[in-house]
Amino acid sequence: MNDSTFMTMMRLLPKSALSTAVGLATRAPVPASLHQAAVRWFAKQYRVNLDEAEGPIEKYPTFGQFFTRRLKPGLRPMDEAAEAIVSPCDGAISQLGTIDAGRCLQAKGISFPVDKLLGDARRALEFEGGSFATIYLSPRDYHRFHSPVEGRVTGYSYLPGAFWPVNQASVRSVDALFAINERLVTWLDTSMGSVAYVAVGATCVSRIHAAYDSIVTHTGHGQKVQTYERAIPMPKGGEIGMFEMGSTVILLFQKGKLTWDASLSPDVPVRLGQRIATRT
Numbered sequence: 001m002n003d004s005t006f007m008t009m010m011r012l013l014p015k016s017a018l019s020t021a022v023g024l025a026t027r028a029p030v031p032a033s034l035h036q037a038a039v040r041w042f043a044k045q046y047r048v049n050l051d052e053a054e055g056p057i058e059k060y061p062t063f064g065q066f067f068t069r070r071l072k073p074g075l076r077p078m079d080e081a082a083e084a085i086v087s088p089c090d091g092a093i094s095q096l097g098t099i100d101a102g103r104c105l106q107a108k109g110i111s112f113p114v115d116k117l118l119g120d121a122r123r124a125l126e127f128e129g130g131s132f133a134t135i136y137l138s139p140r141d142y143h144r145f146h147s148p149v150e151g152r153v154t155g156y157s158y159l160p161g162a163f164w165p166v167n168q169a170s171v172r173s174v175d176a177l178f179a180i181n182e183r184l185v186t187w188l189d190t191s192m193g194s195v196a197y198v199a200v201g202a203t204c205v206s207r208i209h210a211a212y213d214s215i216v217t218h219t220g221h222g223q224k225v226q227t228y229e230r231a232i233p234m235p236k237g238g239e240i241g242m243f244e245m246g247s248t249v250i251l252l253f254q255k256g257k258l259t260w261d262a263s264l265s266p267d268v269p270v271r272l273g274q275r276i277a278t279r280t
Contacts, residue, residue, distance in 0.1 A: 029062060039066050046140040068143055068209075068242045076142075076272040078237040085258055085277040086236060087270040088197070089137055089145040089249055094171065096133040096260055099252065104132045107172045114252065116179035118196055119159045119223070123187075126194050129255035131277070134178070135270060136166060136248050144211075144242040145199060145249050146272060151190030152231035153212050153240075158224040159183050160217075166202040166248045178250060184208045184217055186240055189231060192279055196252040199241055208247075211239040237273060256280060 030038075039057045043050050050057065053069045060066035079086050095105045102124060103111040115124035137143060161182040164170050170177060182201035187194065199208050201217060208217040212232050215224070234240070258277040270276060 032058070032061075035061070035063065038063060042139075046138070048140045052142070064244055068244060070144065071142055076237075078273040079275040080236070081275070083279045084275040085148050085253075085279065087135070087272055087274050087276045088148045088240070088251065089135060090141040090271050091135040091137040091249070091269070093264050093266055093268045093270060094134040094136045094248065095266055096264060097131070099127050099130045099132055102128060104134070104178075104250075104252075106134075106177060110172070110175055112176040112179040116176065117183070117198060117250070118185055118252075119157050119225075123194075123196070127196065127252045127254055131253045131255075131258055131260065133251045133260070133264075133276065134248060135250075137243065139245070142272065143245070145240050147188065147197070147234045147236060147238045147240055148251060148276070149188070149190050149192065149195065150236045151188040151195065151234050153228065153234050154187045154189050154231045155225070155227035156187065156210060156213065156215060157185040157226075158215060158217055158221070159185065160221075160223060161201070163201060166200060178248065182208075182217055184210060184215070184241065186210070186212075188234065192257045193254040195254075196250075197240060198250040198252070199243065200248040200250060201243075202245075202247045207244045208241060209244070210241045212241075 036057050039060070042048065052071050052075055054072055057066060060069060095107070097105055099114060102114050104114060106112050114127055115121040118124050159182065162180050164174050164177050164181055166177065166181070178198070178200050184199045186197040186199070188197060201208055207219065212234070213226070257280060259280055260277050261275060264276060
């Protein structure tokens with residue numbers, strides 16, 4: 001299916017309702033034999049490495065629990081060097097670079113505004129001239145996401161929005177896609193300044209869960225902004241949250257704080273814990 005046909009189909013689909021229905025289906029209990037057959041089919045179709053899962057497929061009574069599975073301990077060691085900024089998840093680089101005139105590159109000829117992405121024009125100014133990285137999580141990937149640096153969670157912003165897919169066809173076609181889809185922004189205070197950590201929803205990503213709070217997206221609530229009186233400690237590699245089905249993570253850093261690893265470019269795979277940048 002070419003991009004044009006795919007996007008025409010996606011414009012016609014009721015994407016929010018579809019995402020809700022998919023979420024309900026993935027959380028519904030089904031006979032064990034049927035569920036396990038579905039998981040094995042999914043794993044084969046998307047080349048999921050079942051050996052990395054914390055437990056056997058029999059451990060997961062629903063597809064949603066399998067999809068948000070943890071990894072076996074020790075499989076994703078963190079680069080513990082003080083200067084290392086690590087990948088927050090398994091996935092592939094979509095784009096990375098410099099925030100220029102309040103915008104980040106989405107795809108060739110398309111960008112998205114940081115103030116709309118964060119839902120906060122004042123805080124967006126903190127990142128002017130800074131650095132960003134967009135990482136896409138495919139269906140085969142581990143779907144929990146973690147902190148790239150040590151710091152403290154000072155609050156979050158839940159921003160309801162659309163449910164466009166975040167695959168390459170959509171990223172190349174939908175203007176400012178990441179700033180209009182549903183997203184959960186986690187604010188980190190670190191020794192290298194403020195970090196904005198944006199988890200972006202998508203078609204069939206029925207919900208995003210925060211690990212540091214009870215907030216769950218796409219559950220009928222409107223926009224919510226929370227600031228903590230006591231910030232929550234977050235170690236490097238600490239769990240920030242998880243996606244029910246795959247999506248995208250965007251990291252924003254302030255100006256002059258890091259240098260991206262020279263090996264990174266669009267479509268390069270990354271794994272949780274590997275160094276993706278070095279503090280300057």
